[in-house]
Amino acid sequence: MLTPDDIRAAHARIAGHIRHTPTLTLPAETFGTPVPVAMKLEFLQVTGTFKARGAFNTLLGGTMPAAGVCAASGGNHGIAVAHAAATLGIPARIFVPEISSPAKIARIRETGxxxxxxxxRYAEALAACEAFAAETGALSVHAYDAWATMAGQGTVGLEWEADAGPLDTVLVAVGGGGLIGGIATWFGRRVKVVGVEPEGSRALHAALAAGGPVDVDVQSVAADSLGARNVFGRVYETAKAHVDHVVLVPDDAIREAQKRLWLGLRAASEPGGAAALAALISGAYRPAPGERVGVLACGANVDLAALAATVAG
Incomplete structure (x- = not known):
């Protein structure tokens, strides 16, 4: 199992390549939430999401094969691995499904x-990536089902606690679960860690209900970042140990959260990056009066035309 010491070591390893993103304590009226929120602005991270943390931790953590690295991704993990590989001079091949947004595909291409x-779907891209790794010897960098990835993502929690002060609860969007696994490992049970998934993409919710990882159907506005069909074993065991529970939010609430992030903070968020806030504004998570709540805003790789339509809608 992952430990807080692993996360401390990851933070030291990647420090020269990632940003220590800010946390803002925002009054309830900023987004129309029931309580103020300590929002970690992880969308300001290099590559636009937290994914750079896990990518750099993996690539800096051992000897790379001559064939380089490969990764399967809905988009954000691919951007991060491609960026980290380019920074470190490592060849990279990235596999993405057809549902990936043009904005994310363009960013991967920009890295070379x-x-x-x-x-x-992501599952098909993952199968192609694994076949390529088996054929060439390239290191396959999994988006979430890997301890090095999870440790890198857990550095979000380390920074969040240092900057926000005491928190009762943190809300974290879940796709494959590497992010919440790392953050929940950092906080342990000292802070209530609540996962947030779209109603149409609920791999962790389903796993916890079934007592083990299961495949789910994926159909959500946030599918290109929160569209994993299965969380697999490492994430499941970590979540079972450290995550309090998972709530589900409808796509309409995710779009509304995107809109409020733009109007309240001028933050251009992709749907998955707005999911944690959606839990508060939709009532999927209802804090107690005076509860100190943290919300992770985790992704900004959005198609600006699509965001404009969401804001105008």
Whole structure:
């Protein structure tokens, strides 16, 4: 199992390559939430999401094969691995499904990485990535089912606690679960860690209900970042130990959260990056009076035309 010491070591390892993103304590009226929020602005991270943390931790953590690295991604993990590989001079091939947004595909191409677009969903991209790794010897960098990835993502929690002061609860969006796994490992049970998933993409919620990882159908506005069909074993065991519970939010609430992030903070958030805030504004999570709540805003790789339509809608 992952430990807080692993996360401390990851933070020291990646410090020269990532940003210590800010945390703002925002009054309830900023977004129309029931309580003020300590919002960690992780969308200001290099590559636009927290994913750079896990990517750099993995690539800096051992000897790289001559064939380089490969990764399957809905978009954000691919951007992060491609960026980290380019920074460190490592060849990279990134596999993304057809549902990946044009904005994310363009960012991967900008890094100079080899890009393969194919398969309807993340699972198909992952299968192609694993076949490539088996054939070439490239290191496959998993988006969430890897301790090095999870330790890197857990550095979000380390910074959040240092900057926000005492918190009762943190709300964290869940796709494959590497982010919440790392953050929950850092906080342990000292802080209530609540996962937030779209109603149409609920891999962790389903796993906790079933007593183990299960495949789920994925259909959500946030599918390109929160669209994992299965959280797999490492995330499940970590969540079972450290995550308090998982709430589900409808796509309409995610769009509304995107809109409020823009109007209240002028933050251009992708749907997955707004999911944690959606839990508060929709009532999926109802804090007690005076509860000290942290909300993670975790991704900004959004198609600006689509965001403009959401804000205008």
């Amino acid at each position: 990485a080899d890009l393969v677009v194919g398969g309807a």
